[in-house]
Amino acid sequence: MATALASSAPHSLPLRPSRASDQRLFSPQPQTVHPTPLRKPVKRKKGPAPKMLGNEVCSVCGDKASGFHYNVLSCEGCKGFFRRSVIKSAQYNCKNNGRCEMDMYMRRKCQQCRLRKCREAGMLEQCVLSEEQIRLKKMKKQHEEETARTSTVVTPTPPQETAALDPQQQDMIEKLVSMQKQCNKRSFLDRPKVTPWPQSQDMQNREVRQQRFAHFTELAIMSVQEIVDFAKQLPGFLELTREDQIALLKTSTIEIMLLETSRRYNPAIDSITFLKDFSYNKEDFAKAGLQFEFINPIFEFSKGMNDLHLDEAEYALLIAINIFSADRPNVQDHELVERLQQPYVDALRSYIMIKRSNDHLMFPRMLMKLVSLRTLSSVHSEQVFALRLQDKKLPPLLSEIWDVNE
DSSP states (O other), X not given: OOOSOOOOOOOOSOOOOOSHHHHXXXXXXXXXXXXXXXXXXOOOOSSOOOOOOSOOBOTTTOSBOOEEETTEEEOHHHHHHHHHHHHTTOOOOOTTTTOOOOSTTGGGTOHHHHHHHXXXXXXXXXXXXXXXXXXXXXXXXXXXXXXXXXXXXXXXXXXXXXXXXXXXXXXHHHHHHHHHHHHHHHHHHTGGGSOOOOOOOOTTOHHXXXXXXXXXXXXXXXXXXHHHHHHHHSTTGGGSOHXXXXXXXXXXXXXXXXXHHHHTEETTTTEEXXXXXXXXXXXXXXXXXXXXHHHHHHHHHHHHHHHHTOOHHHHHHHHHHHHSOTTSTTOOOHHHHHHHHHHHHHHHHHHHHHHTTTOTTHHHHHHHHHHHHHHHHHHHHHHHTTSOOTTOOOOHHHHHHHTTTO
């Protein structure tokens, strides 16, 4: 199986310009047909696309349009070009300082201006699905169709094939759970080092606000350290180059933090518990400086995960699958990463077949949760990484993942 997830984000994650050269790529250019200033593209309302008449032209290059792709009426060529550019996070250079007029001839000559025109026309990166996301979507649809067929036709139930974990899978799962417990235990031992949560309720007191922020920051850093320690113990992780280790952890860390947060969610009190006895509701997160538009989706995701009633083995396997995602930005050895991921995917499938033999949709459902994590982490990554201390002394690997120098 290929990588269990796609990045986007990606990749389906939104691209963001990071340097001055990138800014030129995203700068709006004047149009010859419509001299009025460009407006921000408006996403089409959900629903069936308007019926094609047969004479529509591509909004990017003027070729014959094949339909609405990524929110814009476009041809197959520009549709494929935009998708490839987003998934590869491609960076192009224009020899004409970004002033090329886009048509059927120039689209092959200048990729930067073609991508710019795609964006100006209204194409949206978040509409792009990676190969893995498409595969998972098809898998889910097939399961739903099979379920619909079996529900309408009454047939004798054939004897179910007996599923069993092989000794290697059983041993691997036991080790994963043990590794996680050890990492959690080390964090619990460091609990006294965390800045105490202030007792004062004064929201205007600057010192109290700083103390709450420091408290959450230190918990977040401990969580990242747990993830790094766990990843280092995964068979094959240290065989990767340091650059690939950083690339895998840099993106997956936020997703795993959110996954661990959902694991600690208590629906009875609508709170999240860290280190056994630190419990926080939405208001507590807000007091630490986080916005409710960031907090609410985290709690909603946590509730959804809680409804699945996953056990320690399933969480550990999902985290391992998430770490070994070959489609992360800047990963070089995709083949090795995919090969390292495959045993965890196979083990999770077998484990679910045994534990949840009556729910044949649980496996794709779990993988789709990882896809949801991509979207959630891409939208809120800036606020998650705002929880950091610039003067905190961190190990080199953790410093690079945590971006303390940015």
